Amino acid sequence: MFSYGQEIELPKGLENLSPMVTSSTEDEGLPFDLSGSLDARIGARLQNDAHEKDMSVGEIRFQLGVEKEFDHVTFNLVSDFIYDPVEDHYAVDLEKGMGFVDIREANMTFSPLDFMDMKVGRQVLTWGTGDLIFINDLFPKDWNSFFIGRDDEYLKSPSDAIKTAFFISDYSLDVIYIPRFDADRFIDGRRISFFDRMTGGLRGREAPVISHRPDQWFTDDELALRLYHSFGAFETAVYYYDGYWKSPAGQNIVTGQAEFPRLRTYGASVRGPVGQGIGAVEIGYYKSANGAATNPLVRNDEFRLLLSYEQEIANELTASVQYYLERKLDYDSYLASLPPQAIQDKQNRHLFTLRLTKLLMQQNLRLTLFNFYSPSDKDGYLRLKASYKIRDNLKIEAGANIFYGQKIYSFFGQFKDNSNIFTALHYEF
Template structure:
């Protein structure tokens, strides 16, 4: 019924009638072009242009015989074009990359490989006063977590995150129709993805991973081979967010129907990694607590039918996130998060586990700490973010120094440090991927 209802919204709410609110020009700017002399107007660009030029280098701190010594080495040019035509706004953002470390130049927009990575290609309009529509390739995010995602089931790029690219590249683009409805204090977002968008997950081409079937690390020698659901309008996804404010607090309900975003199963016949069906039901609440901002978010992950008795498919899970952020000093902000993954049907999981297989705990606990310090009139930014799991006895430290040389020129340096007691734990498997990096970024 939900899928039918959304289809009706898409069909009947598609004709552009008014300009989207989030792209309206500030008052008074709309007539400036008309005041220019004809020759000056013709000399200007027909579209709004923005972008950046960046070079980024990184090296591993430990030897990984399955990977190159350089973790990152790329030159990146991003060009963004935006054009408003009557009631429509068109936007295209694309990255052009030279990357001899990965050394793959054939373009694959789904996996984010090759010389072009198309980040956005969409149009925005408002067919009704209470409705905005965004159609095409876009970056979508929601939820309350800081680098932890429960109800945000949109594509992520974990390779970019772990090797030292800018944090914005953790979010991968989605080819989607996003419709937003505004009903006073209550609002509804509906996202329809006509063909499944998987995460750009760790597959061994850039970062080695622990292969449980082989019982050891695999990398470029044995990359993950996956069977992706890729039929248009059949292997689709839908996500809903219903949210409203209660004074200073915002509450939200979430629903997702699609697939696990990273491989969470295996085909017993072919051996290919699979993306089992997944439904998620969630809620969140965020608002002021004492001198800071607190939030709680919850999600129930309903895996494919029969997952509890199938050792090759990930079980149902309950996920919980509690977070708090506060300014703790002069230009110093700190935040804490507690995250829980609880495997359901644990008895069935143990009963179907093959002899000698690695047994995961029922509960995975994770704590995060973020500290951000601004100095030198906010031109210098020091950032520290640490993940630590007492149940897995592993963790991941992200450290970064960023200095603004000019308003449009920035120098960065940082590191990604993985640690763990066991090679098969989530962060422990990436110890050989620990790296340091530097970057020079120029905006235009």
């Protein structure tokens, strides 16, 4: 069976073992690190939406990243330049992420003390255990990008923040101060139509949401804390946030403008190996603005829970499931405060998610399915994506965002007319 006698050639260098010759070829490149990408993306609604264009996305996005390291500080700048005839709005608003320039990162990183790291400036922030579900991560999200099929990185929009991280023995504490409130790039009708409970109908680009965002420096600020520690392979964290609902969760009865009521949250999470996979639990208590319980225009206090589990179930095939609960805590007062005939939300919103990721063709082809399904709302949202790397730096992808539901006003059901497919070509350097 085996040919034991086969001749095995000695590798180079083994016959006369010699020390490694250190080559002194220094990279004589740019004095800073440069990277970037070019992304062309086009997508269309699968049905007519009276409130939006047929094209859900159509843009060319050029991203440029520059990083410069000095002895004790690193500067980082990442900016997108966008040609977007669907949005067709080029005046720049860096806060709202509108216009032809969107600065994603502009920050400096340094360590003033050996147990302390700081990152100051525009940055993307993430923490928590959820997969596309966030309880204690109250950093801004871009739900429009998420729903129209931009790259996953655009779900997170940047914060203008001072992040200070302390590392004392085995405990770590992140303190994030945002001197002026950074809201989500929420669904306002410009890109995605939605159900307006005031008018009882769908609403889109003909009448985008006008919001009044808290915008006073140092008074309309946000503070987010995370203290974390590992017990063996289990990572635990407690969280605190003091700021505002990130997407409108209230309305000014006089002006009719959407508002961002005050919000404070307390939470905790644990994540670690369970069976053959990774399991996590995360909870959060959302304390809404004073008087929220009896004010139908302001979102209730809530308890939130997330259970998740991920495991590789076959070769290059990973599955993950999540259960998420959103529970109104002053439900009776909420019901009592509603005007007659108003839509009544249930006390509990249950949501299940399933993710399947399959890699094929030497990991050059990636197929992803992600489904949200809510048995309480009887609605859901299916995300499909296939991406293939033609070369190391060139990727083609196609996908779909399908919303479904029985009721026109439910969380995902309201977006039914926005179901879309998209395709993109993505080049990186």
